[in-house]
Amino acid sequence: MKKLTQWVVGVNILSILWLSLLFNQYDSKISKEHFLVIQFLPIILLIFFGVFALAVILYRVATFNDCKSAAEDLQAEIKEARTALQQKGFKFD
Amino acid sequence: MPPKYSILLPTYNEKENLPVIVYLIHKYLEISEIEYEIIIIDDGSPDGTLEVAKQLETIYGKDKILLRPRGKKLGLGTAYIHGMKHATGDFIIIMDADLSHHPKFILDFLKKQAEQDYDVVTGSRYIGNGGVSGWDFKRKLVSRGANFVSQLLLRPKVSDLTGSFRLYKKPVLEKLIESCISKGYVFQMEMMVRARQLNYTIGEVPITFVDRVYGESKLGGSEIVQFVKSLLYLFATT
Numbered sequence A: 001m002k003k004l005t006q007w008v009v010g011v012n013i014l015s016i017l018w019l020s021l022l023f024n025q026y027d028s029k030i031s032k033e034h035f036l037v038i039q040f041l042p043i044i045l046l047i048f049f050g051v052f053a054l055a056v057i058l059y060r061v062a063t064f065n066d067c068k069s070a071a072e073d074l075q076a077e078i079k080e081a082r083t084a085l086q087q088k089g090f091k092f093d
Numbered sequence B: 001m002p003p004k005y006s007i008l009l010p011t012y013n014e015k016e017n018l019p020v021i022v023y024l025i026h027k028y029l030e031i032s033e034i035e036y037e038i039i040i041i042d043d044g045s046p047d048g049t050l051e052v053a054k055q056l057e058t059i060y061g062k063d064k065i066l067l068r069p070r071g072k073k074l075g076l077g078t079a080y081i082h083g084m085k086h087a088t089g090d091f092i093i094i095m096d097a098d099l100s101h102h103p104k105f106i107l108d109f110l111k112k113q114a115e116q117d118y119d120v121v122t123g124s125r126y127i128g129n130g131g132v133s134g135w136d137f138k139r140k141l142v143s144r145g146a147n148f149v150s151q152l153l154l155r156p157k158v159s160d161l162t163g164s165f166r167l168y169k170k171p172v173l174e175k176l177i178e179s180c181i182s183k184g185y186v187f188q189m190e191m192m193v194r195a196r197q198l199n200y201t202i203g204e205v206p207i208t209f210v211d212r213v214y215g216e217s218k219l220g221g222s223e224i225v226q227f228v229k230s231l232l233y234l235f236a237t238t
């Protein structure tokens, strides 16, 4: 199944679950008491997910390794390469 | 017989970088007694990269340096295909020639591959000691954000989808290229998604990514637009 199809199917299943809650299919005490929450459930979930995503991304930005020494080492190796190559007869212009 | 490795170096205006990267590949692979060849695919660079490559061919020998130039700039995707046709190794290593990818990591790729006989080994900036050098907050944010979204939508089992420092078993790369439809920027991403689909085993090694010192990037500004397009394309078709 294509990724897009998987998402469409997933969203449909969730919508059906939500709609059946909304129209009191189960007619339970819980769905009556929490009607307001149930009404806004998709938006609430979306906001939760947004906050979660943002937190994860910011955490990963903060812990993204900054390899300063990699750049410095490379500079040194570039010099080394140029000298060694010149000795082998390479002509830089 | 020990395995042989073919390293593909596509170049466009890399006359400053090419000698250094060839020197470094030689430096790290020669002392480890690894058998290799470097295939340089230059697309008629106006800066004279091919002249530089010819000098390197004389210094290191025709068995180590293979020149397979093309007349004009035909793009990175087809450069790999072109280079692969001439490769004689059991494994193919693909890397940028602009020194963003350091040849010392090739040794890590080989070790990783041998661990579980992986079909593909891919470098990742996002794991272990991997990382980037000199990126500001905004660039890191874009990189991490784009990565988060692609993981969410594609679930590729690979942490660094847009990286292009990779090792493949030769038959695996041939099969992957055959099954990849796109040729442009999306190519690197599609290769990993197809690898997952075809149930190839994929290993990852941490790499550091250093911005190019010489010359300028050929992709540039429209990169984000390209990325989003590619992502949606793969999301809808794979």
Ligand SMILES: Nc1nc2c(ncn2[C@@H]2O[C@H](COP(=O)(O)OP(=O)(O)O)[C@@H](O)[C@H]2O)c(=O)[nH]1
Pocket (backbone or CB within 6 Å): B009, B010, B011, B012, B013, B014, B041, B042, B043, B073, B074, B075, B076, B079, B095, B096, B097, B098, B100, B212, B216, B217, B218, B219, B220
């Ligand atoms: N043969 C060939 N090489 C290319 C072409 N475009 C880019 N390259 C090479 O591909 C590598 C990556 O390109 P670069 O401009 O650094 O891309 P970036 O790192 O994503 O900004 C470098 O070694 C370039 O010289 C092309 O059209 N033909």
Ligand SMILES: [Mg+2]
Pocket (backbone or CB within 6 Å): B096, B098, B100, B212, B217
């Ligand atoms: Mg680059």
